[in-house]
Amino acid sequence: MKIHEYQSKRIFAKYGVPIPNGNVAITPKDARDIAKDLGGRVIIKSQVLVGGRGKAGGVKLANSPEEAEKYAAAILGMDIKGLTVRKVLIDEATNIKSEIYLGITNDRARRMPVMMVSAEGGVEIEEVARKTPEKIIKAHIHPLLGLQGYQIRDIAASIELPRKHWKEFGVIASGLWQAYNESDATLAEINPLVITDEDTLLAVDGKMLIDDSAIFRHPDIAEMRDIDVEAEAETIAREHDLSYIKLDGEIGCMVNGAGLAMTTMDIVKLFGGSPANFLDIGGGADAEKVGAAFRIILSDPNVKVVLINIFGGITRCDEVAKGVLEAIDEVKPDVPMVVRLVGTNAEEGRKMIAEADMITAETLADAAKKAVAASREA
Template identity: 70%
Template sequence: MKLHEYQSKQIFAEYGVPIPKGRVATTADEARAIAEELGGRVVVKSQVLVGGRGKAGGIRLADSPEEAGSLATEILGMQIKGLPVRKVLVDEAASIATEIYLGVTNDRAARCPVMIASAEGGVEIEEVARTDPEKIHRVWIDPLLGLREYQARYLASSIELAREHWRTFIQIASGLYQAYVSSDATLAEINPLVVTEDDRLLALDGKMVLDDNGLFRHPDLAEMRDLDEEEPAEGEARKYGLSYVRLDGNIGCMVNGAGLAMATMDVIKFFGGAPANFLDIGGGATAEKVAVALEIILKDAHVEAVLFNIFGGITRCDEVARGILAALEQVDTNVPMVVRLVGTNEEAGRRLLAKAEMITATSLADAAKKTIAAIKEA
């Protein structure tokens, strides 16, 4: 789960990371009032969960509260990479002397957190890693010990930060690491961390990605999820414990297990079709869950056929069959459906589905070919 800039910076501030004064607004009037309150120059920043906000014109400087208001009107009407801007952050503008990158994330290969710093702040760190890998400095953190002071000092010296700022930098690095650990984050990033012309360190931008599996420990953070920013069907699916990702093809897929669901999409593509979605009903799915899943798939108007691929282990094929039948009673549809049931209680499942007019398949390849053929015939 991604957090907005304003949410991330609030969390950073709780752990002692200095951030600019500012607040979030949803209307131009609010933005104007916040600018008034802050006094002086402000920056109006769109709050959407994609990168490249600056390039898209979603981050602008304002010299007066009136200008802040009119810029807010403009930005609140924008779409950035297809996402409508619904909130702006109004921050006091900082006079920037230098820009640094500082972030902490999970290193899968090293199986521990890694803290990354670069003197090349304010630009995409992946880009720096590609073009100037020697400008990226890393320290790996023992998760049982946490970030040690010498490690933060090593980063400060590696990026050639002036010595007078080391103390503050170490505090910021330590605060960022604490924020990352205490929030069950997979990424906590300050880009840029700036040195201002009056010699202060300030986190101008912030980004956090939280581990969905850790959210049970953080009901307060779970509430920060911005439902406006996700595909409604994906949120709906999550409520029922289903994992759904919409794609742009025309073959709806319902599968048990994530790996098999991906493989099913791949097989459809291999035989010349295009999957409309990824959908994992999980292990031991009940009839109710299957019914909800089918409704979600069929809500996508592009779906011209549905392929069910169920390999029963914990999941019982007869239970899935009952779910399909229940869903078909509730949903009025005439798209062709192809079913492949293998494993636990497959015979009972097939018998149940014999009444419904569905195409049956024995293998995954067979199922994919029959689904593609069914669309051509229709």
């Protein structure tokens, strides 16, 4: 789950990371009032969950409350990479001497978090990693021991940070690690962390990604979710506790179990098809949940056929069949459906499906072949 810059920085601030004075505005008048309170010279920053805001005209420097109001009026409602700007962050302007990149993410190969730091802050870190990887200093963090003092000192020395800033940098690095760890984040990033003309360190931009699987532990962060960046189907899926990811194919897949869902997608590809989604209805799915999953799949106009692959252990096959039939009665789809039911109450489920004149299959390979053939005919 992505959260906005202002939300990320407020989380950082709770852990001692210094951020600029500022507030969020939803109207030009709000921007003017905030700028006046901050002394007049401010940065107006669009709050959308995409990169390239500055290049798109979504970041402006205002030298007075009147300018802040004018720029906010221009930015609010702007379309940036398909997203509408509904809020702007008004931050006190900062005089910058130099910029640093500071971030923490997961290193899957090493199975632990890694802190990455570069003196090349303020630019896309991906470009730095591609062109000059030696400029990125990495320190892996043991998940039980946490970020150690010697690691922070090594990093500071490696980026040639003036020694007078080491103590302050240590507070910021430790605070970022705490924010990352205690928020169950997969990314916590300050870009840039700046050295100001007053010789202080300041996090003028921030970004966080939170592990969706851990959101239940953080109701305060869950409330920060911006549904504007999500496909409507993904929002509905979350409300029904379904795991759904939209893809670009034409065969809609409804499966119970993440592993079986991945296998189903692989088999579809093996026989020349292309999955339209990943959708795991989970164990114990009742008719209502299955019906919701079915409606989500059919809301995708690219779907030419639906492949339902259910292994009934906890999930009963007759409940799945009931949900499918209820959804068909409501949605009235005009695409063929291939159904494979195996396991608990499979015979009852197959009987219900057969009476509804849908395509049935005994094996996953057979189901995938029939789904691919039906999509080509469609």
